[in-house]
Amino acid sequence: MSAAISHHPEAPTVEHGSALRALARAEAKRFARHPLFLLGLAIILVAMAGSLVQQDVGANPMFGTLFIAFLIGVFGFIVAHRLTTSMLRTRDLTTTTPVSRQQRTLALCLACWVPAAAGVVVAVFMVVTAAIWEPVGDPVTAHVAWFRDDPAVDVLATLVAMGPVAALGGPLLGVAVARWAPFRGSALIGVVTLVFLTAMPSEAEAHWRALSAWPLLVDEYINDGGGPVVRSSFVPGVEPIWEMFFLLCLCGLAAVAALLRDPGHRRELLGAGAALTVGAVGFFLLAVA
Amino acid sequence: MSGVAVAAVVVVVVAALAQPDAGVSDLVVRIAELLLAGGAAYLLDDAAVVLTTVTPVGLWRRRLPQLVVGVAVLAVAWIVILAVLWRQDSLPPWPVNVELAVLCLVALAAAAVLAARDEAEPGGLVAPAIGLLGIGALIADLIVAAELFVPRDGSGGDGVRLAWACLGGLALLVIVVASRDPGHVGPLRATTARRRSAASHTEGRTD
Numbered sequence: 294m295s296a297a298i299s300h301h302p303e304a305p306t307v308e309h310g311s312a313l314r315a316l317a318r319a320e321a322k323r324f325a326r327h328p329l330f331l332l333g334l335a336i337i338l339v340a341m342a343g344s345l346v347q348q349d350v351g352a353n354p355m356f357g358t359l360f361i362a363f364l365i366g367v368f369g370f371i372v373a374h375r376l377t378t379s380m381l382r383t384r385d386l387t388t389t390t391p392v393s394r395q396q397r398t399l400a401l402c403l404a405c406w407v408p409a410a411a412g413v414v415v416a417v418f419m420v421v422t423a424a425i426w427e428p429v430g431d432p433v434t435a436h437v438a439w440f441r442d443d444p445a446v447d448v449l450a451t452l453v454a455m456g457p458v459a460a461l462g463g464p465l466l467g468v469a470v471a472r473w474a475p476f477r478g479s480a481l482i483g484v485v486t487l488v489f490l491t492a493m494p495s496e497a498e499a500h501w502r503a504l505s506a507w508p509l510l511v512d513e514y515i516n517d518g519g520g521p522v523v524r525s526s527f528v529p530g531v532e533p534i535w536e537m538f539f540l541l542c543l544c545g546l547a548a549v550a551a552l553l554r555d556p557g558h559r560r561e562l563l564g565a566g567a568a569l570t571v572g573a574v575g576f577f578l579l580a581v582a
Numbered sequence: 583m584s585g586v587a588v589a590a591v592v593v594v595v596v597a598a599l600a601q602p603d604a605g606v607s608d609l610v611v612r613i614a615e616l617l618l619a620g621g622a623a624y625l626l627d628d629a630a631v632v633l634t635t636v637t638p639v640g641l642w643r644r645r646l647p648q649l650v651v652g653v654a655v656l657a658v659a660w661i662v663i664l665a666v667l668w669r670q671d672s673l674p675p676w677p678v679n680v681e682l683a684v685l686c687l688v689a690l691a692a693a694a695v696l697a698a699r700d701e702a703e704p705g706g707l708v709a710p711a712i713g714l715l716g717i718g719a720l721i722a723d724l725i726v727a728a729e730l731f732v733p734r735d736g737s738g739g740d741g742v743r744l745a746w747a748c749l750g751g752l753a754l755l756v757i758v759v760a761s762r763d764p765g766h767v768g769p770l771r772a773t774t775a776r777r778r779s780a781a782s783h784t785e786g787r788t789d
Contacts, residue, residue, distance in 0.1 A: 329714075363721060371710045378706075477627075478586045481620040481709040488717050489593065489613050 312392050313400060320376065320404035324464075327372045333364035334411060341418055350428040353513040353525040354439045357419045358455035361412045362507050366463030367484060369408040373467030374480045377401055377551075381475050395555035398472060402548045405464040412460030416452050431516075435524035438511045443527060450533035451510045454540050459507050462544045463487070466506075469551040499530035500581040506543060508536060535580035542573035583652055586621035586709070587659035590614040594663045598670050605672035608734050609720070614663055615678075616716035618656050619685035623712060624705030625652040626693040631702040641763035656686065677732045677743055684746050685712070687753035694760040 324330060337360050344350070344357075380397055428437050436442050438451070470483040491507040502508050510533055513522040527533065549566040553559070590613075597610040625648055628634055634644055660682060667673045689712045696704035723730045729742050 359721070359725075363718070367717065368714065371714065374710075476585065477624060477703070477706055478583065478589075478621070478709060480706070481586060481617065481713045482589045484710060484713045485593075485613055485617055485620075485717070486589075489610075492609065 313396055313403075316392060316397060316400035317403035320400045321407050323376055324369075324372060324404045324407045327375070329368050329375075330365075330372045330408065333368035337361075337364050337415060341415070344422060348426050350423045350426050352428060352430040352435065352437055352522040353511060354419065354423045354428040354437065355451060355455060355511045355525070356513075356522075357415065358452065358459070361415050361456040362459035362463070365408045365412050365415070365460040366507070367488065369405070369460060369464035370467035370470075370484050370487060371480055372408075373401065373405060373464035374471040374483065376404070377468050377471035378475055378480075393555065393557060395552055395557045398468065398551050398555065401468045402465060402551060405461055405468065408464050409457050409461035412457035416456040419452065419456075430524040431521075436526050438525040438527050447527060447533045450537045451527065454533060454537035455507065455510060458537060458540045458544065462506060462540065462547065465544050465547040465551070469547045472551045472554040499528055502528060503531045503536055503539070503577065503581050506540070508540075510536065530581060532580045532582070535576045539573055539576035539580055542569045542576060545569045546573065583621045583624040583705075584655050586617050586624075587655050590617035590621070591659050591662050591666075593617065594666050598666050602670070605670045606667055608674075611663070611667065611672075611674060611678070612716070612720060612731065615682045615685060616713055618659060618682060619689045619716070620709035620712045621656055622652070622686035623689040623693045623708035624703075625649050625690060626697050627703040627705045628697075629702055631697075631700075641761060645761075674734055675732070677746075678734070680743075680750070681732050681746055684750035684753065685716070687750050687757065688712070691753040691756035691760070694757045698760045 340357075340360055377398070380394070380401075423439060427441070428439050429435075430437050438448070440448055466487065467480075467483070470479055474483070487506070491505045502510075508531070510528050510531060511525050512528055513525040515522055546566060546569045549562055549569060553562050553566070594606055594610060594614050597606045626645060627648075628644070637644070660679075664673065689708055692708045692711065693704040696707060701707070719730045732742055732746060
């Protein structure tokens with residue numbers, strides 16, 4: 294009787310760039326077709342249609358970023374988490390493919406540009422509608438956090454930071470959480486913690502609010518008797534442009550954290566992580582200086 | 583599931599320690615409620631459902647041990663949270679307990695529906711959905727100022743309480759309907775089944 298020992302064959306290697314591109318495209322398609330992502334988009338579309346019918350932007354034109362952050366960013370967290378854990382649920386299949394797990398994680402991170410792009414589209418819609426129906430306060434001369442009363446750089450940086458960057462950061466964090474904590478319940482704990490940590494009360498000091506992953510950079514005011522918002526203004530003591538770069542560094546750190554779960558390219562990733570950490574600290578200090 | 587329960591307790595304890603004099607805010611308590619309700623969604627998970635369904639043991643009999651232990655864990659976590667809130671003088675009114683029970687029932691109902699559709703581990707889908715739904719309701723509560731949750735000060739809110747009670751009843755109904763055991767034959771069905779069996783037996787003889 295003879296016994297043949299067959300070693301588990303190493304996965305064949307393929308060209309990194311093309312495989313990664315193909316994988317990122319596939320993951321992007323999966324992201325775009327995920328029912329939860331589509332549900333978030335559908336709700337946003339209803340809200341956009343409502344604003345078109347209403348033909349009024351109100352005194353806080355940044356209000357729409359809440360929809361982007363929650364319906365694309367937070368929903369995207371769950372979508373990215375599900376897509377990432379699906380890689381673990383089908384471990385038998387994924388280990389036979391000629392790409393490493395780190396490449397798959399990178400592809401998932403690249404696929405997070407789908408929600409970011411959706412966030413950009415909604416932000417552009419906000420700019421266009423506000424250009425058609427100019428946001429005004431009550432009275433008309435009241436300050437409104439938009440192009441008429443504030444520098445364009447501040448307005449655009451705030452719009453990007455609270456909109457598309459949030460739509461990018463949530464899913465990236467979802468990938469990182471799923472890679473490091475793939476246990477049942479981590480999606481629920483992650484999403485609730487994310488909202489809990491970002492929900493800074495409006496009474497909080499400016500630097501605490503700037504530290505949040507979704508900083509409220511605009512204050513809105515209502516009359517004493519309640520009712521609609523009558524004016525809005527940027528939070529004093531926070532520079533929106535630096536805050537935006539700070540948040541982008543946090544997004545980068547989430548991606549690096551996700552990739553660090555696997556042993557490959559450890560030195561490069563640690564270097565990138567260190568640079569992003571220094572960048573985040575620097576931009577934060579500039580933002581609250 | 584126990585991880586979620588621990589997370590709920592940790593959230594409340596951290597909030598209590600962070601601001602010992604201010605008390606725990608309603609937002610934190612509701613987040614803990616959402617975590618516990620999300621945890622309830624895992625109580626019907628059965629990774630080995632393909633094997634356990636072919637056993638002669640009924641569906642509820644199979645679920646019972648996991649349900650009892652899970653409910654006990656959730657109850658202990660909630661009692662700990664209430665104890666922390668009591669120490670902080672921010673104990674919510676009793677309808678909040680009903681609110682949590684209804685949220686758990688809704689989570690169980692959604693999980694039962696998915697389980698009936700051959701999803702072995704519905705908790706992984708339902709728990710985040712409960713979290714998102716709850717957070718969405720909290721945001722809507724803040725923006726629209728519509729009372730979706732039971733008022734914490736105990737004043738008014740009869741309509742909200744009634745709505746929560748109706749939701750709980752509906753969730754219970756869904757759980758019962760979605761958890762009908764296809765292999766179980768009740769007393770009424772048993773009589774019919776016996777008649778049918780007897781009839782087919784007689785037909786077989788005459789043939």
